Amino acid sequence: MATQQSTSANPKVNYEYRRKKAAEEMRKHVTSFALMIFVTLIAFIMVLAGFDKTFVYPVLLALAALQVVLQLYYFMHMSHKGHGAAALFLYSGALVAFITILTFLTIVWW
């Protein structure tokens, strides 16, 4: 199917601007990658350090959530415009996921 609904009225005009913007965004991606590595290192070091699990569990989950947010909003571009439906689908999925895990851990396999 070749239906075209043009979003760029005159691409030649803003070529330089777009190149610059893309390069800037790529730098942001590399920064978020460095952050993800950092978060991962903290998670592994915490386990190596052998803290009590009542302290380690919530921190590990928080670090995982932070890393996933970075992945979704930077690498998967959810911070861009036009991701309303994407957010709806993903968060609906996450809600069902949360309820499923809660149910399995408290009722189903108790």
Next chain:
Amino acid sequence: MDAEQKFTSRTWPESPEKTTLEGKNKFLGFWLFLGGETVLFASLFATYLALKDKVPSDDHALAIDMFELPLVFIMTMLLLTSSLTSVYAMYHMKNYNFQKMKTWLIITVGLGLAFLGFEIYEFNHYVHEYHHTFTSSAFGSSFYTLVGFHGAHVVVGLGWFLLLLIRNTNRGLNLYNAPKFFLASLYWHFIDVVWVFIFTVVYLMGMVG
């Protein structure tokens, strides 16, 4: 405008993955699919958490006996880096640089293959060293189902990238294949998202006890 139309880096649209109606539909449908994948993995995680360390007798190995941090750390770094390299590929796709996009995708595939190699080694190690198999215990079944499902996703992602690369090698970028490359890379990022929870919930929490 035809989907097979030839472009230059100056006429290439800003969001080539969403310029055609087909691209827009794919984008919407793919995010719906990712929402469904989230639920699928939730059921596997829930089952694993409920059945973790549920073994029939004391001579079965538990999570804390088997898991090793260095191996999981290497696998995590490989998959995380491959996520960044596929971001680089999409950066070059948006700049209409087909050669560089292909190069970064090939690097991504290489890292994914390395990850898979370590995973196969890991499973093989558990089966032969600890007799931890799919049928040895409820713990084994739920572990291999969860981590194996993720591994299967890695295989599908690698196959997807390779098929796209082979099919489009001499074709160059156009509005027909740009959405295809874009969605494959979204899928690859999602695989990394799932792995973040696997290394946290299965391995790190498993090692804490």
